[in-house]
Amino acid sequence: MLKIWTIISIRLKEFFKSPGSLVLMFVMPALFSWIFGGIAVNSEQSxxxxxxxxxxxxxxxxxxxxxxxxxxxxxxxxxxxxxxxxxxxxxxxxxxxxxxxxxxxxxxxxxxxxxxxxxxxxxxxxxxxxxxxxxxxxxxxxxxxxxxxxxxxxxxxxxxxxxSKGVTVEKQMIQKDTNNLVEINLLFVGFAIMFMMFGLSGAASTILDERIGGTWGRMMVSPASKLQISLGYLLAYFCMGWIQLAVLMTTMNLLFSTTWGKLLYFIPFASLVILCVVGFGLMIAGIVKTKQQASAISAVLIVSTCMLGGVYWPIDVVPEVMQKIALAVPQTWAMAGFKEIISGSLHTGTLMKDLAALLGFTILFMFVGFRGIKFE
Amino acid sequence: MSMLTVQDLQKSFGKFEAVKGVSFTVEKGESFGLLGPNGAGKSTMINMITGLYPPTSGEIHMKDIDVIKSPKQAQKWIGVVPQEIALYQSMSARENLRFWGRMYDLSGNSLEKSIDQVLEIIGLTERAKDKVETFSGGMKRRVNIGAAILHKPELLIMDEPTVGIDPQSRNHILETVKRLNSEGMTIIYTSHYMEEVEYLCERIGIVDYGQLIASGTLRELRESIGDHSRIFLTIEKDHLSEEKLTKSLLGFFPEKNFELQDHQVMVFHKEPQLILSDFIQLVTQTGTKITSVNIVEPNLESVFLHLTGRKLRD
Missing domain, CATH: 3.40.190.10 (Periplasmic binding protein-like II)
Known part of the structure; x- marks a missing residue:
């Protein structure tokens, strides 16, 4: 346990000492959310x-x-x-x-x-x-x-x-306003997911740096087992993801009074999404040989799948064929799950489907990632 | 019981055979040097001994621990100084040492005490809080060694620990290694710097093309090549008649223990002082003008040259 915690703490320390990582993980998503979220909120209010x-x-x-x-x-x-x-x-x-x-x-x-x-x-x-x-x-x-x-x-x-009222309203429907709020909150979640993917895939590619720098090899010849090392890295990136999401949630809440639905549902679901993103980062680290490859592949995969998965715009606005293709990317399921939770709908069947899909993606990414990462 | 026993160790990467059936032993408290040019297979051997690479075949035992079967058990007792500066650059020297100490199950007061001792050994107590990235190459190498000795290993394996550093830092490192060895730590030291291996190691193994071509003490190795010194005679190029000179040399050294290359004649001889004046006279008689004479006592370089037919840094 000491070894796992040691790896987590050094990764977090390195992360917080790197201005580049901080900008990518906190400043950029906050800025994007503030700009685009602000536009959305203002368009509703003004x-x-x-x-x-x-x-x-x-x-x-x-x-x-x-x-x-x-x-x-x-x-x-x-x-x-x-x-x-x-x-x-x-x-x-x-x-x-x-x-x-x-x-x-x-x-x-x-x-x-x-x-x-x-x-x-x-x-x-x-x-x-x-x-x-x-x-x-x-x-x-x-x-x-x-x-x-x-x-x-x-x-x-x-x-x-x-x-004269002209029309008699027998039942007051507030669905439209709620929907708009949910869409705005989902915009924030979407940006958080996208930047988390960029941030964590970048962080995971530090494994490549460590291999080149020799610290990875040195760790392998220490008494720490592969399992301890893997868990150390996995949990470190998971913590980074949560720190990022928590900071963004708080910031958006302070700036735009956004709500995140029931935290009892939000926290476990967000945890699975973060784990899935960590898996994605490890997969990238496992399949590439250089940092340049990691950056290029990450950028292409993240932007395209975020577009497809309804991170930038609601998935309902794209043609049906695209909606079907979108089922093959984890962001679709993540956004769908968050929508259920933030809107308060909490439909168990839909949520379970989203959870199962995300779990599948997580297992697949982790499997590919850990198989690809050379423990030598 | 030997501290380390390596038996018929072999490692292939695809069709390339990097290590070809190497065997040697290292006794407790001994300092053993592995000498060889870059690419000879030293690091591959080290990586197998430390449990990083599984060998293609062969056996490695550290005392009674089978390193191949139980690498993690053996690694507790081994300290490794890798060729690279395997440190976190944005962390301080103390933070780095703390991290590597914890990876070897040290914690609390005993870890902090160990860190203080190590910082003193490597002479960086004053710079403990500074980030490694602000250190000179030599200082980084010293922290690199410090991280390997925190847990007081029984066997310290150092893979070219002085590459690319200034003479002052090199001396500090060599003194540190000497001191650790004198305190009972078993050392395996790989290098392509003969003078380091000569200075530090009681026994030396010479590696070339993945094979251990000779091993023994420096005296044993020298004796293995007949303990011959080398006489270097530099001659003026304009006055050189190779054909005439070769003919004369063959008459003087019928056993052909000489080499004529460019404008230099090199002669292997057990007692150079006895033949030196006659040799100079012979060369002068051929009309060749001598510019310098140099006698080199037998050393690892000459052993390597004799065994492989090429210089160590070729």
Missing amino acids: KPLVNIVLKGDSKVNTEIVKLLKKDDHFEWKMESRSQAEKNVAEQDALAAVVLPADIGERVRVKKPIFDVIVQRKSEDYLALSGFLEGTAALVVQSYQATLQFEDEAFPQVLAAITT
């Missing part, structure tokens, strides 16, 4: 700003503003004309909607109800213009319907429309 410019302060315009504000896909803000134009020009606002002083006049001369100031017709603008056209049509219909009544009738109808 809404395009639309300025409203009032040419006249009438009751009708007040009701139309309320009507516009019903669309919560946009952030509506009242501005003066000059400020609104500046905001649009500087692209701080998606567009500015100008409400005329006399709506009735516009309807009568059959001119558009709203004047819109826009800089760039983006996808968001297309969504906005559709909504504005709908609202304008509603306003025109309301105006025409109240022509024969008193002036007060028009704003009253508009107020009635604004307060």
